[in-house]
Amino acid sequence: xxxxxxxxxxxxxxxxxxxxxxxxxxxxxxxxxxxxxxxxxxxxxxxxxxxxxxxxxxxxxxxxxxxxxxxxxxxxxxxxxxxxxxxxxxxxxxxxxxxxxxxxxxxxxxxxxxxxxxxxxxxxxxxxxxxxxxxxxxxxxxxxxxxxxxxxxxxxxxxxxxxxxxxxxxxxxxxxxxxxxxxxxxxxxxxxxxxxxxxxxxxxxxxxxxxxxxxxxxxxxxxxxxxxxxxxxxxxxxxxxxxxxxxxxxxxxxxxxxxxxxxxxxxxxxxxxxxxxxxxxxxxxxxxxxxxxxxxxxxxxxxxxxxxxxxxxxxxx
Ligand SMILES: Nc1ncnc2c1ncn2[C@@H]1O[C@H](COP(=O)(O)OP(=O)(O)OP(=O)(O)O)[C@@H](O)[C@H]1O
Ligand SMILES: [Mg+2]
Numbered sequence: 001x002x003x004x005x006x007x008x009x010x011x012x013x014x015x016x017x018x019x020x021x022x023x024x025x026x027x028x029x030x031x032x033x034x035x036x037x038x039x040x041x042x043x044x045x046x047x048x049x050x051x052x053x054x055x056x057x058x059x060x061x062x063x064x065x066x067x068x069x070x071x072x073x074x075x076x077x078x079x080x081x082x083x084x085x086x087x088x089x090x091x092x093x094x095x096x097x098x099x100x101x102x103x104x105x106x107x108x109x110x111x112x113x114x115x116x117x118x119x120x121x122x123x124x125x126x127x128x129x130x131x132x133x134x135x136x137x138x139x140x141x142x143x144x145x146x147x148x149x150x151x152x153x154x155x156x157x158x159x160x161x162x163x164x165x166x167x168x169x170x171x172x173x174x175x176x177x178x179x180x181x182x183x184x185x186x187x188x189x190x191x192x193x194x195x196x197x198x199x200x201x202x203x204x205x206x207x208x209x210x211x212x213x214x215x216x217x218x219x220x221x222x223x224x225x226x227x228x229x230x231x232x233x234x235x236x237x238x239x240x241x242x243x244x245x246x247x248x249x250x251x252x253x254x255x256x257x258x259x260x261x262x263x264x265x266x267x268x269x270x271x272x273x274x275x276x277x278x279x280x281x282x283x284x285x286x287x288x289x290x291x292x293x294x295x296x297x298x299x300x301x302x303x304x305x306x307x308x309x310x311x312x313x314x315x316x317x
Pocket of ligand 1: 213218250252254255268270271275276279303
């Protein structure tokens with residue numbers, strides 16, 4: 001190589017200080033070649049000492065990891081694209097219930113606007129009633145715009161974020177989106193959300209995607225079951241190990257040994273129009289957040305999907 005420039009991950013003084021105190025240093029260097037291309041190099045330095053423990057040389061081992069880096073980045077990007085595509089697909093399947101969710105407050109807006117006109121058209125206009133109607137219009141208008149806002153956030157392609165979030169708030173937002181979907185499928189929802197849970201450092205949209213996947217899967221499992229009860233349970237709690245535990249349980253068809261083994265495999269699906277990516281993506285999202293996602297059987301029937309997220313125990317909602 002004809003190297004013209006090297007970028008070190010730390011100031012040279014720090015590197016030499018570490019080399020002097022520990023005898024070694026490891027890091028990634030970025031070399032710029034004369035033709036302008038960059039190579040990423042994993043570099044290992046070891047201090048060579050003479051018999052009197054005086055430094056005489058630095059042994060440097062370099063490995064070109066440019067390709068590996070590029071592959072990692074490409075994989076990362078592909079995962080993000082896939083997550084986005086499946087998120088949009090899930091929302092696409094929910095169009096009927098989502099439009100219902102928007103249309104309902106809009107219908108209420110029109111009803112209240114008409115009522116308001118009538119209060120004003122009276123011989124002696126009833127301003128108190130008119131004002132109350134306008135207040136309901138504002139409330140319902142904001143409700144509709146909140147639904148649209150949440151959908152936009154899920155559809156938009158945005159770089160991953162790390163924010164301190166309340167998992168309960170995220171759950172309530174997803175439930176608001178999926179409420180009509182549950183209603184249309186005659187599913188009753190039970191929530192058990194623990195008070196004052198610590199905040200988690202996470203990407204809101206990604207966690208919403210995981211929860212939406214689990215809830216939609218639960219509804220679909222109950223649609224494929226002849227069981228009488230159609231109950232979806234969502235709960236949160238703090239486990240003793242600095243983690244928040246989130247569970248989504250259903251009373252659907254449940255899991256046989258075959259599906260238990262393959263649930264999280266990409267493209268594993270038992271649904272005629274399923275893509276089989278929901279759980280694979282959900283698991284990679286949770287693992288990227290430092291947590292775990294797994295499935296067990298529910299009693300007397302159905303499945304439970306649980307995941308953990310680490311928290312720092314200090315920031316509380
Ligand atoms: N709550 C559940 N109860 C029973 N089986 C489930 C449940 N959730 C998932 N499964 C099984 O796991 C399979 C994979 O689920 P996954 O969400 O990954 O894909 P999918 O729902 O089939 O398709 P999509 O990509 O549209 O989500 C499902 O086809 C189903 O057989
Ligand atoms: Mg699914």
